[in-house]
Amino acid sequence: MINLSGIMGIPLLKKSRYTGSDGPLRFVLEKRSSQEEEDKLAAVFWIGEACSDATPQEDKTEKLFPFTKEGLLDAQAWLNEQLEGGGGSDRKGSAEAVD
Numbered sequence: 001m002i003n004l005s006g007i008m009g010i011p012l013l014k015k016s017r018y019t020g021s022d023g024p025l026r027f028v029l030e031k032r033s034s035q036e037e038e039d040k041l042a043a044v045f046w047i048g049e050a051c052s053d054a055t056p057q058e059d060k061t062e063k064l065f066p067f068t069k070e071g072l073l074d075a076q077a078w079l080n081e082q083l084e085g086g087g088g089s090d091r092k093g094s095a096e097a098v099d
Contacts, residue, residue: 002079010069012040019030019052020097025083028052029075031067043075045082 001022002086006058008018013097044052044059063078065071 002076002083004029004072004076010067010072011062013067013072013075022083024048025079026050026052027079029072032064040064041067041075043079045079 002020004018004020012018012030013031017028019028019095020029024047025045026048027092030044032040033044040063042064044060044062046052046055047060048055052060061082063075065075065078065091
């Protein structure tokens with residue numbers, strides 16, 4: 001189970017991305033900025049032993065959350081759902097946003 005409590009938070013993500021894993025599930029949390037929209041928190045996961053840079057983009061699944069403490073909690077819950085559900089292999093390469 002992924003538990004980010006006390007490990008990292010929004011202040012860290014303002015400056016750096018966070019990588020982690022639980023069993024075969026690998027993930028990255030990072031800030032996404034654009035001039036057109038408010039900042040978003042991107043949660044990206046994939047299954048395997050390779051790091052993010054060595055994993056093809058089509059093997060990763062991404063979901064965007066509000067760049068807030070609540071968004072971080074939602075991202076954590078979403079990652080845990082993927083872990084419990086076997087990694088969502090039917091959704092490879094997909095992306096969606098949550099507002």
